[in-house]
Amino acid sequence: MGLLDTEAGKRRLLCVEIPAVERYNEGRDPDFKVQVVRGGSALTLRYRLKPCHNVYVLETRLHSGYPTVPPETRVVTPLRHCPHLLEGQTLCLWRQGSTRDSSRWDPAKFTCIFAIQAAWRWLACYEVWHETGEWPLPEAK
C-alpha cells in the first residue's frame, strides 16, 4: 500500500494518521508540536522530545510502504554511541529480524504517534544509560 499514491494509503492518512497528529499537537507548546513534511513518496514527522532535562530533535519517516513498513525514527541531536542505536542515529525499535513476520510493529494497532511514544521511551532509557552505562530495560521477548 502506498501511503500517498493509493486510495487505501490516502484513507489511512486522512482518517487515522493526520487526526492522531492533530490530537497530539492539541495544547502542546509550539516547540514540541509535530510538523509533517512531504518528501517524494514519503512523509517525515519532525518534532522535539524532552523526557527529562534535555531536548532532542527527532524525525520519524513514514515510507511509501507505511503502515505495512514500520516507521523509521532517528535522533537528529548528536548522541553518544549506545545500545539499540543503528547507523545514522536510527533507533532500533521494531526490528527483531529481517522478515516482516518478526517485526514488532503492528500496522493494525499502531499509528505514527505510537512511534513517537516509543522514541520517548527509548530516550528515557538513553538518559539512564548515559549516567550508569546500563540500559534500564531488558531485551523485549
Next chain:
Amino acid sequence: MDFRPLTETERKHLITALRGNAQDGLAVLMDRQTTSFLGTAEEVPDEEVINAIRSVPCHY
C-alpha cells in the same frame, strides 16, 4: 548538546517507571505541553491517552 544529567532521585524514579511500564503495563505520563516525564498511572482518562505511553513492544 550540553547534556544535563538526572539526579539520583530522578533517575531512580524514572527507572522504576520504565520497568513498571515494561513489566506491569503501567502507563508513563508525558507532560501535555513539553513532553517531560510526569510519573506513571494504572488508568488513564480518554483525553490523556495521547500523552500516556503504554508498554511498547520494542526491541530493547
